[in-house]
Amino acid sequence: MSATAPAWDPAQYLRHAGHRARPFTDLLARVPDLPGEPPRVADLGCGPGNVTTLLAGRWPTARITGYDNSAQMLERARQHASPTPGGGRLDFAHADVRTWTPDEPYGLIISNATLQWVPGHVELFAGWIAALAPGGTLAFQVPGNFDAPSHRLMRELAHSPRWRSRLADTLRHDDAVLTPGAYLAHLTAAGCTADVWETTYVHLLTGEDPVLDWVKGTGLRPVLTALDDDPEARDAFVGEYRAALRAAYPAGPQGTPFPFRRVFAVARTSG
Numbered sequence: 001m002s003a004t005a006p007a008w009d010p011a012q013y014l015r016h017a018g019h020r021a022r023p024f025t026d027l028l029a030r031v032p033d034l035p036g037e038p039p040r041v042a043d044l045g046c047g048p049g050n051v052t053t054l055l056a057g058r059w060p061t062a063r064i065t066g067y068d069n070s071a072q073m074l075e076r077a078r079q080h081a082s083p084t085p086g087g088g089r090l091d092f093a094h095a096d097v098r099t100w101t102p103d104e105p106y107g108l109i110i111s112n113a114t115l116q117w118v119p120g121h122v123e124l125f126a127g128w129i130a131a132l133a134p135g136g137t138l139a140f141q142v143p144g145n146f147d148a149p150s151h152r153l154m155r156e157l158a159h160s161p162r163w164r165s166r167l168a169d170t171l172r173h174d175d176a177v178l179t180p181g182a183y184l185a186h187l188t189a190a191g192c193t194a195d196v197w198e199t200t201y202v203h204l205l206t207g208e209d210p211v212l213d214w215v216k217g218t219g220l221r222p223v224l225t226a227l228d229d230d231p232e233a234r235d236a237f238v239g240e241y242r243a244a245l246r247a248a249y250p251a252g253p254q255g256t257p258f259p260f261r262r263v264f265a266v267a268r269t270s271g
């Protein structure tokens, strides 16, 4: 199944920046001290760079590079590029995660909410782990919500008779990410000490149609991209999908509860 490479919209993505940053903070809390003085850090699929800046807060002397293959995201991320107060450096560069090759030993290779867009990403782990300095860490977080109503309803609509011919091959299925146990097996087989877990956040979203607003920044991007040249069709799809989401995610007294499962992994090499 091939997913359409989506066009990203940093402003739409950042509308839920607080909720989206929370798993990154939770991932970071489990990353141990890094080797290297200063440590070298790569953030793969850095997006608009706001969470990359949190790495500079944790490792003020580190040389940190955020990599992404979206020109729109990189343009936004580069607003954060600067020397860091601890004498380190934060910068951003274009790279495709599928072909990125580390050219020096890294203390940390981290990736947040990106590997679900990279089919076969576990095959890349061995190369990344080999590029870690002794005692270095590979850490990532991926959504585990491909069976949630938000994504299931999107897929069902895309496969319905009205949309099938244009959208049937557009979306990822629930095999976009592995189970926590499968990640653990891959990482330990690569010789790492691994810590893998899952968390279901219940984000309380506010505003009208907040789940639609959320997925417009992420999961719905392949559909929006595929229908970009036909605004009438795009609006019709979004209208049908909005109605389905309203039924699946009713608003409560304080907002709309949006359960969101995520899978985390922190793998450390011996050092």
Ligand SMILES: C[S@@+](CC[C@H](N)C(=O)[O-])C[C@H]1O[C@@H](n2cnc3c(N)ncnc32)[C@H](O)[C@@H]1O
Pocket (backbone or CB within 6 Å): 008, 020, 024, 044, 045, 046, 047, 048, 049, 051, 067, 068, 069, 070, 073, 095, 096, 097, 098, 111, 112, 113, 114, 117, 118, 218
């Ligand atoms: C959901 S955003 C996550 C951004 C950021 N890591 C965060 O946590 O806010 C996914 C990002 O992955 C990037 N991406 C997807 N596939 C990629 C690839 N093959 N190579 C590089 N970046 C990729 C997208 O451009 C996008 O910026």
